[in-house]
Amino acid sequence: MPFSCIIFNDDLLAAEQLVEYLGALPLLNLVKTFSSPVKAMEELHHLIANNQLSNPGLERPSILVKLSGKNRAVKLYIDDIILIEGASNYIKIHTKDKLYVPYNKMSAMENELRNYNNFKRISRSFIISSLYIEKVDGYHIKLKNELAVSVSKLYRPAFDSFLMELLNSRP
Template sequence: MQLTSIVIDDEPHAIAEICELIEITPGLSNLESFESAGDALDFLKNAAPVDIIFCDISMPNVDGLQAAGILSEFCEFLVYITAHRFHGPETYEVNASGYLLKPLKYDKFIRQIKELQKIKTEALWAGPQDETIFVKGNDKNSVLSINSQDIIFIQGLDNYIKFHTTNGEKTTYMQLKDLDATLMKKNNYLRVAKSTIISLRYLEKVDGYVAYMKTGEVFNIGKVYRPAFNNLLHQRRLN
């Protein structure tokens, strides 16, 4: 099980320490490192979600706990790495997936990663779920019901989003960046361009950096989104 990560810590030597452990940990690769939560968010808003965010707690301006709500929108697992033992209860309150103490010990680090890999693997191979999402309709008080399994791809157009489904097109007046983050964290959806999210359920094949859908659509995979796209395909390949 291959997982992607980013690291957030205001101390460069701490970043180096974490990255060294990541490099020697099978099934884990770090995409970027940042010295502030703000810089990390700027990156995440223009990239696909990552599996793990390793985050320090005590940082200037916005600390790791204050940033938990928005960071969680862009990752599957939020793991805190801190030198302070007394933050444990607070990390549980923000639903963190892990709490590791500095200086990092590799046995505890690898134990944490294996646990997250197990959770991710079980989620990937779980049976399909019939999930319904609700979005605003064309009228002020209208709400549209969409079965997420019917979504082929989602297209962002100015101030509205168009859902292309097996039952036709449905439009909601919101921006693609405001789309419920829980949809983006589902394993069957992946952003291939700034204005396009596709469902892997309807992906026919990938040739180079071109995605061919079973329904006939063809999408070029943007440079920014290729690492996450390749990572997900690697996770699911049988050979």
């Protein structure tokens, strides 16, 4: 079974030589060559999210969320999470397919997602995923699945930086 391969290299001559070398290896399938790491990561995310790139040795990043009741938990894939909504002593996790309501704190979820750059806390009550932003109008955000949220005043400076970074990383 061939493995999929993607090249990241801003040295075009080195990239061409690597393409030639990979062409001689029957177990490697070159998917694409990139000179920009940002574009490469965007393309990788798109390919994996749409199941166009298999990853036999790697599993999609996920978190295990404890549900109410004894010994109940669910594995949620990071790239399926659209929005996390805080509500007193529990949270609502909106995913592409389902709504989960575990007993948890927003601060705990924020901490759990801290290594994933696509998540941003925009108020005391909301953490959003940039992967599902459909529209930003000032500080009003429309997400997929007809979800709409607003950025609170306290979180606006951080959101401004987050949005600028998103816009600058797009081709």
